[in-house]
Amino acid sequence: MNIKIDNLKKTPGDILALVAGSIVPLAFAPFSIWLIAPFSLILLMLCWHQVTPGRAFFRGWLFGLGMFGVGTSWVHISMNQYGGIGIPLSVFLTALFVMFLALFPALTGYMARKLTLRGGHRIAREYLLIIPAMWMLVEWIRGTIFTGFPWLSLGYSQIDTPLSGFAPLLGVYFVSYATAMSAGLIVYLLLQGKPALKIAFPCFIALWGIGAALKAAAWSDPIGEPITISMVQGNIAQDKKWLPEQRIPTIDMYTRMSRDNWSSDLIIWPETAIPAFYHQSRAFLKNMAQEARMNSSELLVGIPFYNKRDDQYFNAMISLGLEEHFYEKKHLVPFGEYLPFKDYLGGFIDFFDIPMSNFSPGRQDKPLVHVAGYDAGISICYEDIFGEEVSQALPEAKFLINTSNDAWFGDSLAPHQHLEIARMRSLETGRYLVRSTNNGISAFIDDKGKIISRSPQFATHALTDSIQPMKGITPYAIFTNIPIVLLAILLLGIAYILGRNAKLAS
Numbered sequence: 001m002n003i004k005i006d007n008l009k010k011t012p013g014d015i016l017a018l019v020a021g022s023i024v025p026l027a028f029a030p031f032s033i034w035l036i037a038p039f040s041l042i043l044l045m046l047c048w049h050q051v052t053p054g055r056a057f058f059r060g061w062l063f064g065l066g067m068f069g070v071g072t073s074w075v076h077i078s079m080n081q082y083g084g085i086g087i088p089l090s091v092f093l094t095a096l097f098v099m100f101l102a103l104f105p106a107l108t109g110y111m112a113r114k115l116t117l118r119g120g121h122r123i124a125r126e127y128l129l130i131i132p133a134m135w136m137l138v139e140w141i142r143g144t145i146f147t148g149f150p151w152l153s154l155g156y157s158q159i160d161t162p163l164s165g166f167a168p169l170l171g172v173y174f175v176s177y178a179t180a181m182s183a184g185l186i187v188y189l190l191l192q193g194k195p196a197l198k199i200a201f202p203c204f205i206a207l208w209g210i211g212a213a214l215k216a217a218a219w220s221d222p223i224g225e226p227i228t229i230s231m232v233q234g235n236i237a238q239d240k241k242w243l244p245e246q247r248i249p250t251i252d253m254y255t256r257m258s259r260d261n262w263s264s265d266l267i268i269w270p271e272t273a274i275p276a277f278y279h280q281s282r283a284f285l286k287n288m289a290q291e292a293r294m295n296s297s298e299l300l301v302g303i304p305f306y307n308k309r310d311d312q313y314f315n316a317m318i319s320l321g322l323e324e325h326f327y328e329k330k331h332l333v334p335f336g337e338y339l340p341f342k343d344y345l346g347g348f349i350d351f352f353d354i355p356m357s358n359f360s361p362g363r364q365d366k367p368l369v370h371v372a373g374y375d376a377g378i379s380i381c382y383e384d385i386f387g388e389e390v391s392q393a394l395p396e397a398k399f400l401i402n403t404s405n406d407a408w409f410g411d412s413l414a415p416h417q418h419l420e421i422a423r424m425r426s427l428e429t430g431r432y433l434v435r436s437t438n439n440g441i442s443a444f445i446d447d448k449g450k451i452i453s454r455s456p457q458f459a460t461h462a463l464t465d466s467i468q469p470m471k472g473i474t475p476y477a478i479f480t481n482i483p484i485v486l487l488a489i490l491l492l493g494i495a496y497i498l499g500r501n502a503k504l505a506s
Contacts, residue, residue: 009051017047017059021066021105027157028071030416037157040067041183042190044105045131049191053113060109064102071152073098074412081239081410101149104142108134115492118499123191124199125495127184133491136177140481140488143173143386147334150385151417154179159423159449162208165215167427167449168474171387173484178207220430220447220472223398227372229444230261230464231268231436233455236275238407247275251284257462258288262295264464266372268436271302271381271403272315278305289320298322298371302380302403304359312360315380317369317403325369328362329380331389367393374398374469377431381405385418390425391477398469400425400433407439415441415457423449430474432467 020043027036044063048056073094080090112134116126135154143150155175158164163178182204189200232254240246251274258267274281281303292299298321305316305328315329367389368375377393381404384390390400402422406415419441426433427449435443440457444465455463 009055013047013051014059014062016043018062018066020044020047021063021068022070024067024154025071025152025413027154028152028413028417029420030413032157032160032420034157034161037154037179038183038186041135041154041180042186044109045127045183045187046190048109048113048131049187051113053110053117056109056113057106061099061102061106063109064105065098067105067152068098068101071413071417072101074409074414077410077412078408101142104138108138111138115495115499118496122499123188124196125498127188127191128181128199128203129491129495129498132177132180132184133488133495135180136173136484137488137492139176140173140485147331148386151421156417156420156424159420159427162212162215164424164427164449165211165213165217167424168217168219168430168476169214170484171428171476171481172424173481174487177484177488178211181207215448218430219474220470222468223471224374224469226466226468227265227374228263228464228466229266229268229372229434230258230264230462231270231434231442231455232257232261232273233437233440233442233459233461233463234270234273235439235458235460236407238405241272241407242275250275253460255288257460258299259291261462261464262292262297264297266298266300267292268401268403268434269299269301270436270438270442271317271405272304273301273438274303276303278303278316278318279308285318285320289324292321300369300371300401300403302405313358314362315359316362317378317380319369319371321371323370325371327364327367327369327378327380329359329383330362330364330367331383331386332359332361333382366396368396369401371401376401377429378402379425384425385421387425387428387476388480391429391474391480394429394431394477395471395473397429397431398471399467400429400431402433402435403437404435405438406441411458419443419451419454423451428474428476430472430477431470434467 020040023036024040026033047059075097076090076094079085079093080087112131115130139153153172153176155172158175158179163175166174166178185200185204189196234254236250254269254273261267288299298319300317300319302317305314317327319325367378369378375396377397377400379390379402384402406418422433422435423445426445426447430447432447433445440455442455442463444452446452447470453465455461
């Protein structure tokens, strides 16, 4: 059963690495061919087999070019269509972005081969210890450094497989580790043949069996009665959203659709649904709050907020009805909602014409609002890709809310991938999540990460359903990503010691 892959040491191996990365996005939504994720890693690991660290770096970079080039190239839509910089510059900046992201799998390959060679080549050590641990650690670094971009972490692709059972315990990065370990076990078996069966087969069965058992576990318990929520999806075109003549029609449309759903306990409007500042909309908001109270309902509305005293702008959500609460977005999108290193890059932003691109981060300690009788954990758009931040709302939060405006990315993969990420947040926290968007995909998600109902894309639509408030807290929400970082360091340390001992023995 063991195979020879000497030809992969040459140029065909480089091409295979690029192809392997290019198919990775098929593992994620909307395609959801989850098997592609471990399969592509198997191909990459074979491409790394017995090559120099430099070659492993290059092949990891090619893998990343394919993976992020296909999976995240939608960023050019916001720059070209809504940033007003034109196709040539948006393509150039997107290429730089993709080439930067590709450095992370490149770093994984380089460090894995470097650590492997320090102790002499041992296949089990390389594929069962070093590469899976390094993959998990580097994914975490990618999701943390420079404010983080954990998009296309492999664990998201496994949301419907037994491996997702590890998410409430150790989070999405450990699901990525389990995916990489699955690939490593198969590569070990391919390279070593029948002698490897006694290790590879039971480890593979145990990994997937434990995941399946954890998937059936209950990490939270129902509390109180179900609540009914309506999410108003306005479907306002991004290029028209901030036009002065569009303001009144937009507000009228949201108001009319809300009045049709006053029977709901809570009505949610998406991120920046009102194309005007809070201080410009006080009279309208006061009337809506009174109307909501008269109908025993509440509103949660996306609106920009200007603090005149400190000259700061915030991307905010405000609850209206029984009580008034503000939530200000804390984790902003670099170059979209704020400009990093503004003193040095001030001229660079002149290329862009992005509305509302000078926000300040919010100041709340916990991402909570009190609506429909419960504390709810809230995130705005991009914030829900950071599991460690969403989990800060627990244990107080009895359900989660994410509001977004994915119209920035048109008819691309981004809205589907974003919904998949939201599903993982539900699973990690053991909470129902409601996701309200401007043009789709709005959705109700249960505490197991399953979609209860969803809206059509690119349609004006009011989506209504019931959710169950939950209590309790998952291990991941308590410890967040600390255990997986320590685990990665421990496994790499064990691999180093084993390699050093093997070298001394020889």
